[in-house]
Amino acid sequence: MSGGITFVDVLAPRAYSGAPGQLTGLGGTEATLVRIAESLARRFRVTVRQSSRQGPDAQSGGVRYGGFNVKGPLLEAPGTIVVVNSWKVAMRLARLHPGARVIVWQHVFPGRHNRALAPALRAAGVELLCVSVAHANWMRGFLGADAPAIGTIHNPISDDLYPDDSPRDPDLVLFASSPHKGLGQVFRRYEALKERVPSLRLLVADPGYLAWPTGPVPDGVIPLGRLEQPELIRWMRRALCLFYPQDQFAETFGLVIAEANAVGCPALLQRGLGANDEVASDPGQCIDTGNPDAVAARIADWRCDIGRRPLATSRPEFRLSRVTGRWAALLQTPAARPPQGHAMQD
Structure with missing residues (x-):
C-alpha cells in the first residue's frame, strides 16, 4: 500500500513508543517524535521505524512502531519519509524509494562533516526541516549555496499546559x-x-x-x-x-x-x-x-x-494542535514540487 508517512529513527539508544513508561530516560527528540506521530495518526497512516527495535512491532496511539534495517528499504511504500538527524540514511532511502518525498528532521546542530553531504541532499531532492527559525537560519549559513530546501516547524507542547493556583x-x-x-x-x-x-x-x-x-x-x-x-x-x-x-x-x-x-x-x-x-x-x-x-x-x-x-x-504557536496542523499542511504539499523553506515556516 502506498502513501502515509514513515518516521525513521536510527539514533535512539533503545526502542520506544507512546505507551506509558516507554519514553523514560530518553530525550526530547524521542518525546517530540511520539507526540507528532500519534497526533498525525488521526489524519494519516503513520509508521515509526527504529533500528534499535529488535522485537515485534508495537501499536500506540494509532501508530505502528517497527524495526528498521539501515541497509535495506522500508517494508512499506510511504508517500513521505521523515528521517531524524541522519543525512546518510535519508539519501539511501531516497535512492531506494524514488517515488517518496524524503525529509531530514533536524533536531541538532550538525557537525562539519555534514557540510560535504549538502550538495548530494539537494541533488536527491531531500529537504531539511528545522525546529526553530534560529536553527534554520544557522543551517542556511552553515551550508551556504549548497543548502537544500530548509524549513521550520517548531516542536510542540501539550494543549493542556496552563498555569494553575499552585503556590510558587x-x-x-x-x-x-x-x-x-x-x-x-x-x-x-x-x-x-x-x-x-x-x-x-x-x-x-x-x-x-x-x-x-x-x-x-x-x-x-x-x-x-x-x-x-x-x-x-x-x-x-x-x-x-x-x-x-x-x-x-x-x-x-x-x-x-x-x-x-x-x-x-x-x-x-x-x-x-x-x-x-x-x-x-x-x-x-x-x-x-x-x-x-x-x-x-x-x-x-x-x-x-x-x-x-x-x-x-x-x-500559542507551540501548542500541539497548531504544530500538528503545520505538519499536516507540509505533508499535503505535492511531493513533485518540494516547498521552499518559507512554505514550512510558521
Missing part, C-alpha cells in the same frame, strides 16, 4: 535538562547568586541519558533525578523560575523552556544563544547571564512579582 516558592529555582547542557556553569553562577540570596535552593532534574562532569556540587542543590513528565510539570509550577544561566550549550528549540513558560514559570536564559530569544514568551527572560548583577536583578524582580500573576505565558 521564591527560594526554589529549577534546572531540568541533561547535565551536558551547561550544568557545570549553572552551578558556578548559582553559587554566585546564593551569596546574595542565601536561602536559595537549586533543584536539578536530570533525565539520566548522559553522564557528564560538572565539577563540585554547591550547597543548596537538591537532586531530583529522573522525573516523569507530570512530576516535572508539578515542580515547574512550584519553582520561581527555570534556572538556565549558561552560554556553553545552544538549544535548537528548548522544549523545557516552552513547557515551563506554558505553566507560568519564567526561564532565566542567555540572550542571543540558540533559540532562547525565539522560544521565551517575553524578552525579559533573556539577559547577559555572565553578569552577576543582571542575574541577581532579574531574580529579585521575579521574587517581588511572585503571587501577583503568572510570571510567564504560553506561546
Whole structure:
C-alpha cells in the first residue's frame, strides 16, 4: 500500500513508543517524535521505524512502531519519509524509494562533516526541516549555496499546559535538562547568586541519558533525578523560575523552556544563544547571564512579582494542535514540487 508517512529513527539508544513508561530516560527528540506521530495518526497512516527495535512491532496511539534495517528499504511504500538527524540514511532511502518525498528532521546542530553531504541532499531532492527559525537560519549559513530546501516547524507542547493556583516558592529555582547542557556553569553562577540570596535552593532534574562532569556540587542543590513528565510539570509550577544561566550549550528549540513558560514559570536564559530569544514568551527572560548583577536583578524582580500573576505565558504557536496542523499542511504539499523553506515556516 502506498502513501502515509514513515518516521525513521536510527539514533535512539533503545526502542520506544507512546505507551506509558516507554519514553523514560530518553530525550526530547524521542518525546517530540511520539507526540507528532500519534497526533498525525488521526489524519494519516503513520509508521515509526527504529533500528534499535529488535522485537515485534508495537501499536500506540494509532501508530505502528517497527524495526528498521539501515541497509535495506522500508517494508512499506510511504508517500513521505521523515528521517531524524541522519543525512546518510535519508539519501539511501531516497535512492531506494524514488517515488517518496524524503525529509531530514533536524533536531541538532550538525557537525562539519555534514557540510560535504549538502550538495548530494539537494541533488536527491531531500529537504531539511528545522525546529526553530534560529536553527534554520544557522543551517542556511552553515551550508551556504549548497543548502537544500530548509524549513521550520517548531516542536510542540501539550494543549493542556496552563498555569494553575499552585503556590510558587521564591527560594526554589529549577534546572531540568541533561547535565551536558551547561550544568557545570549553572552551578558556578548559582553559587554566585546564593551569596546574595542565601536561602536559595537549586533543584536539578536530570533525565539520566548522559553522564557528564560538572565539577563540585554547591550547597543548596537538591537532586531530583529522573522525573516523569507530570512530576516535572508539578515542580515547574512550584519553582520561581527555570534556572538556565549558561552560554556553553545552544538549544535548537528548548522544549523545557516552552513547557515551563506554558505553566507560568519564567526561564532565566542567555540572550542571543540558540533559540532562547525565539522560544521565551517575553524578552525579559533573556539577559547577559555572565553578569552577576543582571542575574541577581532579574531574580529579585521575579521574587517581588511572585503571587501577583503568572510570571510567564504560553506561546500559542507551540501548542500541539497548531504544530500538528503545520505538519499536516507540509505533508499535503505535492511531493513533485518540494516547498521552499518559507512554505514550512510558521
